[in-house]
Amino acid sequence: MTQTVIGLFDSKTEAQAAMRDLIAAGFAEEHIDFSNRRFDDTAATTAGAMTSSPGTGGISGFFNSLFGGDTDEARNYTNAASDAEAILTIQTDSTERAHQIAEILDRNGAFDVDERTSQYQTSSAQTTTTENRTAATGDMNIPIIEEELQVGKRQVESGGVRVRSRVIEKPVEETLRLREEHVVVNRRPVDRAVTDADMSSFKQGDIEITERSEEAVVSKEARVVEEVQVGKQVTEREEVVSDTVRRTDVEVEEIDTETDVRRATNS
Secondary structure, eight states: OOEEEEEEEEHHHHHHHHHHHHHTTTOGGGGEEEEOOOOOOTTGOGGGGGSSSSOHHHHOOOOOOHSSSHHHHHHHHHHHHHTTSSEEEESSSOOHHHHHHHHHHHHTTTOOHHHHHHHHHHHHHHHHHHHHHHOOOOOOOOOOBOOOOOOOOOOOOOOOOOOOOOOOOOOOOOOOOBBBBOOOOOOOOOOOOOOHHHTTTOOOOOOOOOOBBBOOOOOOOOOOOOOOOOOOOOOOOOOOOOOOOOOOOOOOOOOOOOHHHHHHHHO
């Protein structure tokens, strides 16, 4: 989609420099329209880009067609263009290229239309105020202005406490007695008569004797041994706020015109 970028300049030299930068940046010269005279609705008919369709109403018609009707933006551009020394109108086919054009125009001194419009409005308001003061007759009101001290409150951070919890380790030890069994085998020579009990054991077989011992078993149990309670205590205090306030003070001084006349006569 074709986009139109317009640069308004107070100086023809700045507009020419901007045109050279645009051509150096790769913009085709046939897509750039340059006008180097101040515009009004009559003079605008000499600008090629702004008279492409007859009967559009000169520069105002061009901006109306560009912004889609008689909008505030169209009127602002029309008023600003009537005060411009030179105007550049550039056609491009992408938003990115349009931004590049705007940067080149700004760099070379193109003025801000919104800012210029604001200056016009401020100047117009000041002129109206001056005319009203000039036309005013009769009594003059002198306002007496007095400041009042407004005291309020706001919350600010004045400090605090950070509670950090972490896990630490420390070595501990306990002493306990452990029991161990050991099998002891003793062989000793004997010489006695065989008993019935001896005869019952007089056969093949295996006898196993198991040794047992105790070992330490460690387990842990967590218990709460202390509590840290965090809260806030609210107190109130009174503070006297001191400052100064201003007030308009009007002094009325009577002028003795008769005394001045007598002095002039005696002289």
